[in-house]
Amino acid sequence: MKPFIYDYTLDQLQDWMKENGEPAFRGTQLFEWLYAKRVKSFEEMSNLSKGLRQKLEEQFAFVTLTEITKFESKDGTVKFLFGLHDNHAIETVIMRHNYGNSICVTTQVGCRIGCTFCASTLGGLKRNLTAGEIVAQVVVAQQMLDATKERVSSIVIMGSGEPFENYDATMTFLRNMIHEKGLNIGQRHITVSTSGIVPSMYKFAEENTQINLAISIHAPNDKLRSKLMPVNRRFPFEEVMEACRYYIAKTGRRITFEYALIGSVNDQSEHAQELADVLKGMLCHVNLIPVNHVPERDYVRTPREQIFEFHRILEKNNINATIRREQGHDIAAACGQLRAKHMESTAG
Numbered sequence: 356m357k358p359f360i361y362d363y364t365l366d367q368l369q370d371w372m373k374e375n376g377e378p379a380f381r382g383t384q385l386f387e388w389l390y391a392k393r394v395k396s397f398e399e400m401s402n403l404s405k406g407l408r409q410k411l412e413e414q415f416a417f418v419t420l421t422e423i424t425k426f427e428s429k430d431g432t433v434k435f436l437f438g439l440h441d442n443h444a445i446e447t448v449i450m451r452h453n454y455g456n457s458i459c460v461t462t463q464v465g466c467r468i469g470c471t472f473c474a475s476t477l478g479g480l481k482r483n484l485t486a487g488e489i490v491a492q493v494v495v496a497q498q499m500l501d502a503t504k505e506r507v508s509s510i511v512i513m514g515s516g517e518p519f520e521n522y523d524a525t526m527t528f529l530r531n532m533i534h535e536k537g538l539n540i541g542q543r544h545i546t547v548s549t550s551g552i553v554p555s556m557y558k559f560a561e562e563n564t565q566i567n568l569a570i571s572i573h574a575p576n577d578k579l580r581s582k583l584m585p586v587n588r589r590f591p592f593e594e595v596m597e598a599c600r601y602y603i604a605k606t607g608r609r610i611t612f613e614y615a616l617i618g619s620v621n622d623q624s625e626h627a628q629e630l631a632d633v634l635k636g637m638l639c640h641v642n643l644i645p646v647n648h649v650p651e652r653d654y655v656r657t658p659r660e661q662i663f664e665f666h667r668i669l670e671k672n673n674i675n676a677t678i679r680r681e682q683g684h685d686i687a688a689a690c691g692q693l694r695a696k697h698m699e700s701t702a703g
């Protein structure tokens with residue numbers, strides 16, 4: 356199979372041009388066609404010679420995603436189920452906010468991490484996405500928004516999969532998203548979320564970017580976290596915290612902790628106090644997320660009053676926290692659910 360043209364960075368495209376007897380700036384032109392003009396074929400790249408377009412066509416594949424379904428929620432959220440060339444399916448979501456459009460991208464087909472509350476991991480990991488398959492999710496979303504002259508203004512890597520277990524593809528994707536000759540998305544408007552893959556957290560601290568880092572913490576201690584997230588046995592709570600402290604010291608940047616509130620499991624006032632004690636003095640923010648119901652799990656949501664109480668305890672302890680506003684609930688926006696349903700309906 357031919358590699359995807361979106362798998363490459365600008366530098367790599369320039370190198371390819373030079374190796375093929377073309378000046379490096381042709382690589383820049385190609386990059387602009389892909390990201391700034393968002394054409395759908397090599398044929399449309401009118402400032403490249405016919406011979407060069409043919410060569411590109413022979414060596415690279417262009418389209419990587421086919422739309423299986425698209426759901427639109429009342430609040431403007433759009434959820435795509437895309438088919439890949441090998442018949443796997445992935446989800447991508449566009450969320451409309453008053454400050455702009457945010458896109459939630461997927462980095463793997465499924466996930467092997469096994470968090471007990473997450474639909475993405477139900478069938479295990481099928482495979483990593485290539486950088487180009489992650490890029491294409493944003494390009495297709497932007498092509499849809501082009502019709503109404505809107506743009507993707509922020510990106511969250513919070514779809515299915517663990518981005519820090521597909522590190523190189525995720526970094527290539529990020530570099531292409533922030534490039535000024537491409538979609539030029541502000542680094543501070545991009546967030547990568549991890550379940551706490553410690554070696555990749557250290558690596559990310561050295562990348563010298565302004566991209567936000569979010570850690571899915573979901574518990575205030577080692578014991579409870581191991582129950583909810585088996586990955587905690589590989590990278591224990593204290594090691595994750597140590598990596599967070601290193602990241603903050605190295606980058607001077609604030610970390611976001613994501614905490615899904617699960618009724619009577621991790622949502623009691625003692626949990627809030629314990630979390631506050633652990634995070635005291637850290638440059639951080641806590642994002643409280645009422646857990647999305649996953650039919651295969653019997654977790655229930657925390658009652659509203661307890662969510663507010665949890666929030667109050669954090670704030671009283673000077674821990675900056677917000678309760679996440681939910682979007683797309685009416686189309687099962689919870690990550691991985693649309694794909695899980697699709698797999699069920701196509702099985703056998």
Ligand SMILES: C[S@@+](CC[C@H](N)C(=O)[O-])C[C@H]1O[C@@H](n2cnc3c(N)ncnc32)[C@H](O)[C@@H]1O
Binds near residue numbers: 475514515570644645
């Ligand atoms: C699907 S994960 C993808 C990124 C990465 N694998 C991670 O865990 O951070 C994105 C976020 O969704 C959260 N999440 C997963 N299932 C959820 C559920 N049923 N309800 C609420 N949040 C959930 C995760 O904990 C994580 O914070």
Ligand code: SF4
Binds near residue numbers: 466467469476516571
């Ligand atoms: S929450 Fe993230 S790491 Fe955990 S299973 Fe889901 S996608 Fe994987």
